[in-house]
Amino acid sequence: MTANANPTLSAEAASLRNLRAIEAESIHIMREVAAQFERPVLLFSGGKDSIVLLRLALKAFRPGRLPFPLMHVDTGHNFPEVIEYRDRRVAELDERLIVASVQDSIDAGRVTEETGPRASRNRLQTVTLLDALAEHGFDAAFGGARRDEERARAKERIFSFRDGLGQWDPRAQRPELWSLYNGAIGPGESVRVFPLSNWTELDVWQYIAVEQLELPNIYFAHEREVFRRDGMLYATAPFVEHLPGEEPFRATVRYRTVGDMSCTGAVQSVAATLEDVVAEIAATKITERGETRADDRVGEAAMEDRKREGYF
Numbered sequence: 001m002t003a004n005a006n007p008t009l010s011a012e013a014a015s016l017r018n019l020r021a022i023e024a025e026s027i028h029i030m031r032e033v034a035a036q037f038e039r040p041v042l043l044f045s046g047g048k049d050s051i052v053l054l055r056l057a058l059k060a061f062r063p064g065r066l067p068f069p070l071m072h073v074d075t076g077h078n079f080p081e082v083i084e085y086r087d088r089r090v091a092e093l094d095e096r097l098i099v100a101s102v103q104d105s106i107d108a109g110r111v112t113e114e115t116g117p118r119a120s121r122n123r124l125q126t127v128t129l130l131d132a133l134a135e136h137g138f139d140a141a142f143g144g145a146r147r148d149e150e151r152a153r154a155k156e157r158i159f160s161f162r163d164g165l166g167q168w169d170p171r172a173q174r175p176e177l178w179s180l181y182n183g184a185i186g187p188g189e190s191v192r193v194f195p196l197s198n199w200t201e202l203d204v205w206q207y208i209a210v211e212q213l214e215l216p217n218i219y220f221a222h223e224r225e226v227f228r229r230d231g232m233l234y235a236t237a238p239f240v241e242h243l244p245g246e247e248p249f250r251a252t253v254r255y256r257t258v259g260d261m262s263c264t265g266a267v268q269s270v271a272a273t274l275e276d277v278v279a280e281i282a283a284t285k286i287t288e289r290g291e292t293r294a295d296d297r298v299g300e301a302a303m304e305d306r307k308r309e310g311y312f
Contacts, residue, residue, distance in 0.1 A: 015206060016210065018203070019203065019206060019207050019210060022198055022199055022203060023056065023059075023207070025179070025195075025198060026056045026195035026196060026199075027056055027059055027060045028179065029158060029181070029193065029195040030056060030057055030060045030061075030142070030195055031060055031061075032181050032183070033140050033142070033183070033191075033193050034060075034061070034067045034068070036140075036181070036183035037139050037140040037183060037191070038137075038139055039068075039136070039137050039138050039139050039140075040067070040068040040138065040139070040140040040141065040142065040193075041068050041069055041070070041071045041098070041133075041136070041138040041140070041141050041142070042054065042057060042066070042068055042069070042070050042071070042141075042142040043070075043071055043072070043073070043141060043142060043143050043144070044070040044071065044072055044086065044090070044097070045072050045073075045078075045082070045086065045258070045259075046072070046082040046083065046085045046086035046089070046216060046258070047082065047144070047257065047258045047259070048204060048205075048208065048215055048219060048257075048258075049144030049145075049146070049196060049204060050144045051089075051208070051213055051214075051215060052144065052196065052199075052204055052207055052208065052213070053142060053144050053195065053196065054070070054089075054093075055207075055211060055213060056195060057142075058093075065094075065095065066095055068142075069095070069096040069097065069098055070090060070095055070096065070097045070098070071097070071098040071099075071100060071132065071136075071138075071141075072086060072097065072098075072099050072100070073100045073102070073125045073128050073129045073132065074099050074100065074101050074102065075102045075121035075122060075124070075125060075259075075260045076101065076102055076103045076121065077120075077121050077237070077239055077260045077261050077262055078258070078259070078260065078261065079216070079218055079235075079255075079258055079261055079264075081216045081217055081218050082216045082218065082258050084216075085214075085215075085216040089214075098132065098136065100128050100129065100131070100132035101128065102121050102124050102125060102128045104128075105124065105127055105128045105131065106124070110127050110128075110131065111124040111127050111128070116241065117240075117241040117242060117243045119241070119262065120260055120262040120263045121260050121262065122259060122260040122262070122263050129166075130165075130166040133166065133190065134166075138190065139185060139189075139190050139191065140183070140190060140191045140192075140193055141190070141191075141192050141193065142193050142194075142195060143192055143193070143194055144194075144196055145194050145196065145197070146194075146196050146197065146199050146200065146201065146204070147197055147198070148200045148201060148287065149201075149287060149288065155170045155173075156170075156173075156192075156194055156197065157173045157174065157176050157197075158176055158181065158193065158194055158195070158197045159174065159176065159181045159182065159183060159191050159193055160173065160191065160192040160193070160194065161173060161174065161185070161189065161190075161191055162189065162190045162191065162192060163188075163189060164186075164187070164188030164189055166190065168192075201256075201281055201287070201288055202278070202281050202282055205274070205277055205278045205281050206278055208274060209274040209275065209278055212274075216258070218254065218255045218258065219254060219255055219256075219258075219277070220254050220271065220272050220273070220276075220277065221252050221253070221254045221269050221270050221271050221272045221276075222252070222253070222254065223250055223251070223252050223253075224250070224251065224253055224266065225248050225249070225250055226248065226249065226250075226251050226253060226266060227242060227246045227247065227248045227249070228246065229243065229246060232265030232266075233251065233253055233265055233266045233267070233268065234261070234262075234264075234265055234266070235261055235266065236248045237261050237262070239261075239262070240261065240262050251266075251268060252268065252269070252270060253266035253267060253268055253269060254266065254267060254269045254271060254277070255267070256281075256288040257288045
């Protein structure tokens with residue numbers, strides 16, 4: 001048999017080799033953080049990217065306990081299915097979860113609740129996140145951002161340095177040559193760490209399929225009551241105010257990304273299995289955030305502006 005006799009098998013083998021290579025890189029990054037920093041934390045929302053991060057952390061440090069807690073910045077307007085998964089998974093692993101609440105920030109007067117049909121708590125997360133990092137003294141925080149998500153993400157380094165106010169300056173990042181990461185920080189400074197920087201959305205889904213990771217069921221096709229706004233489908237919810245003419249209807253949808261229900265759109269889909277989703281993602285030409293996150297449509301530099309203020 002010649003080397004090219006079965007191109008499908010060769011493509012699958014190449015994909016698996018790629019997944020194991022980026023997996024090894026991500027595990028190396030996590031171990032570097034554990035070695036260089038005093039108080040890391042892993043951001044875990046119950047979304048697919050954070051589920052992959054958690055899997056990588058378990059591979060890096062089990063059978064011992066993780067050398068850092070998990071934390072979720074909860075808007076209070078998250079999908080119930082995702083919160084159920086988050087709590088159940090943490091309990092199964094017997095790990096520590098810190099929930100930083102946007103509602104608590106509102107009640108304390110740290111942020112002001114938006115009102116109206118386009119109101120969202122997503123933009124309020126920055127203050128809650130920075131307050132939680134400061135309260136617990138975390139000097140490094142793992143996030144699941146990838147460079148294929150959005151333009152501002154592509155400017156990130158794997159170790160993304162933040163000043164004493166938690167702010168990001170893309171011109172003040174350090175070079176990362178030969179997989180060497182400089183974690184030296186001054187008092188009050190911190191680092192956001194992105195182990196999935198060299199992953200794509202397709203890599204994430206292929207890894208989930210290979211590892212057979214459980215996900216919240218909203219990532220797969222299901223029937224849901226939605227309404228249409230600005231070309232996107234939003235789930236109906238008690239805290240989401242409709243504009244005139246936005247009538248709810250039922251549709252078969254799934255989610256490519258999960259976040260605050262008020263700004264996260266669904267896509268019409270019949271992909272009900274991991275294999276179906278992988279095939280669907282392989283065929284799409286639109287980024288997940290570009291297709292399903294209203295907060296990224298505010299302007300060309302919307303995400304970069306938020307990151308400069310301290311957002312992930």
